[in-house]
Every structure is written in structure tokens, then in C-alpha cells.
Amino acid sequence: MSKLVSQPVVLDATVLSNYASTDSVTWLTTTLDNLQTVPAVQGELEEGREVGYAYLEHALDVLESGQIRIAETAPEQLRQDYSTVQTRLDPGEAEALAAAHTADGTLVTDDGPARALATEYDIALTGSIGLLVRGIALEELSVETADEWLRTWIEERNYYAPVESVAAALPDDFEG
Numbered sequence: 001m002s003k004l005v006s007q008p009v010v011l012d013a014t015v016l017s018n019y020a021s022t023d024s025v026t027w028l029t030t031t032l033d034n035l036q037t038v039p040a041v042q043g044e045l046e047e048g049r050e051v052g053y054a055y056l057e058h059a060l061d062v063l064e065s066g067q068i069r070i071a072e073t074a075p076e077q078l079r080q081d082y083s084t085v086q087t088r089l090d091p092g093e094a095e096a097l098a099a100a101h102t103a104d105g106t107l108v109t110d111d112g113p114a115r116a117l118a119t120e121y122d123i124a125l126t127g128s129i130g131l132l133v134r135g136i137a138l139e140e141l142s143v144e145t146a147d148e149w150l151r152t153w154i155e156e157r158n159y160y161a162p163v164e165s166v167a168a169a170l171p172d173d174f175e176g
Helices: 013-021 025-031 039-050 054-065 074-081 083-088 091-102 112-120 128-137 143-157
Strands: 009-011 035-037 106-108 124-126
Touching: 009 091, 013 025, 013 039, 013 054, 013 128, 013 143, 025 054, 025 128, 039 054, 039 074, 039 091, 074 083, 074 091, 083 091, 083 112, 091 106, 091 112, 106 128, 112 124, 124 128, 128 143
Parallel strands: 009 035, 009 106, 106 124
Antiparallel strands: none
């Protein structure tokens, strides 16, 4: 991923959940500008906390603090301009896609159907691992820390990852 991402950077629930599970949501807020999520994602995180996923409190605290802004207009944008999207994606991914597309931003999702649809809409796109790669490339994160977070996501959160080490996702010409 390049040094720059299109602003705003719109996060879905899986991404926020991954980073919350490693107490690293604050890392996102210090390394990326103009972070956003959407009301449906906030609702998903609140529901998760209520059923016992206490680690989601980290993400909810950051949302409450305003460090990650809620794109309040996303549900209305989705209803008005993206009616077919809401039938193809879960509410959080659908709202996040609408918010990213409307603002010409970057969608951060690991959801396969959301990624495919983002490509159709020509929306800048990355995922949880892409943010780790970006952090390593910008020397804001070590490969060891990134791998530690990835292992937590895989082993404790049942996250599907196409790689076992973030090093495998680094560009071939990366010199770290």
C-alpha cells in the first residue's frame, strides 16, 4: 500500500474488532488521519460488547472520544444512492462502502463481497493486513509487532488471513 491513502479512511467492524483485540486501535488513530466508521459498525461493536466481547470496549472508547468519527449520513446515503448495495452486503459493510465512495475515500474491510463491490465502484481499498503493511513500510510498526497482532487475530479471533506472517505481504523490494 502506498504511503498515502485517500481520505477519509472508513473502517468496518472486522477491522476495528481486530485492532481492538490487540489493544491497537490507538495505533490506528496515531498513524492515519481522518478515520471514520459508520453507525451500523458502531452498533455491531456495541452488540458484540453486550454479548461478552469485552475487548471491543477499546474500539468503542475511541469512537466515543471522537478520534474516529462516525459518518452519520451514511445510512441515508446508502438508502438514497446505493439501494442495490444494501441488498448485497451486511449493514456495516454497506454503510462503510457508501461513506467511502461518497467521500472519495478509502474503504478498509476484510469482507470478500465488500471488497469485490468496492472494486466495481472503483473505491480505494485495503484491509487489516494492508494497514499493517503500510505501518511497516512507513517504519511506524515492526514486523514482529505486526506478526504478533496477526497471530492474535488468527488464534484468538478466528480471523482468516491469507498469510502467516505480514512479511509475506510486504512488497518484494521492501528493505526493512
